Amino acid sequence: MSFRILEQTLLFDANRILIDGERPILVDAGTGFKIEDAIAELKALLDGRELERIVLTHRHFDHVGGAKRIADEFSSELLMAPADAEVLRRGDSEATLGTDFGGRIEPMEVGDLAEGETLSTGEHDMEVIYTPGHSAGSICLYEESSATLVSGDTVFVGGIGRYDTPSASRDELEASLRKLSALKVEALYPGHGPEAKSGGSRHIINGLRMLEDYP
Numbered sequence: 001m002s003f004r005i006l007e008q009t010l011l012f013d014a015n016r017i018l019i020d021g022e023r024p025i026l027v028d029a030g031t032g033f034k035i036e037d038a039i040a041e042l043k044a045l046l047d048g049r050e051l052e053r054i055v056l057t058h059r060h061f062d063h064v065g066g067a068k069r070i071a072d073e074f075s076s077e078l079l080m081a082p083a084d085a086e087v088l089r090r091g092d093s094e095a096t097l098g099t100d101f102g103g104r105i106e107p108m109e110v111g112d113l114a115e116g117e118t119l120s121t122g123e124h125d126m127e128v129i130y131t132p133g134h135s136a137g138s139i140c141l142y143e144e145s146s147a148t149l150v151s152g153d154t155v156f157v158g159g160i161g162r163y164d165t166p167s168a169s170r171d172e173l174e175a176s177l178r179k180l181s182a183l184k185v186e187a188l189y190p191g192h193g194p195e196a197k198s199g200g201s202r203h204i205i206n207g208l209r210m211l212e213d214y215p
């Protein structure tokens with residue numbers, strides 16, 4: 001399976017998604033609670049391959065709490081949009097909602113992802129799309145050839161991300177959903193809940209309608 005949601009260790013943990021290939025990419029790291037289980041599963045799936053890159057879809061603790069520990073374990077580079085990278089670099093447990101989840105963020109090294117940049121696993125070519133709104137530095141990864149969107153907390157199967165936390169913006173979320181609605185999306189791998197194997201665009205359009213109904 002070339003896009004796989006890893007075993008969930010806690011209910012409120014974000015989905016950790018492994019994009020397969022010779023140079024696999026992990027998308028999001030979870031809270032880091034029960035991290036040993038997550039690392040053991042990753043090791044088994046990597047089967048000797050390196051994990052050079054971990055992409056973080058945005059700043060929130062349920063997605064980034066385990067990032068430093070996993071990056072240290074696999075000598076991986078952490079990558080995200082600059083607008084959210086800054087709060088991880090300074091280890092800000094408030095701006096990442098760490099304190100809300102009962103966790104702490106340690107300062108960590110994070111590289112910047114540019115809008116439109118392509119990350120290749122050898123099997124998949126994922127384009128970075130900036131989708132601010134849920135947070136200032138939220139991103140999605142998109143592969144045109146397979147019409148696959150890895151959407152973080154911007155859009156879910158049957159919902160959209162909240163926009164009431166620090167750096168979030170309802171208007172930016174609407175603009176980002178509009179931007180995503182121009183793409184052909186079949187498979188949708190969101191930051192929480194189940195994936196959709198087909199018809200992903202429908203969830204983006206429905207998300208836009210939801211925002212229009214609740215301005």
Ligand SMILES: [Zn+2]
Nearest residue numbers: 058060134153
């Ligand atoms: Zn979030």
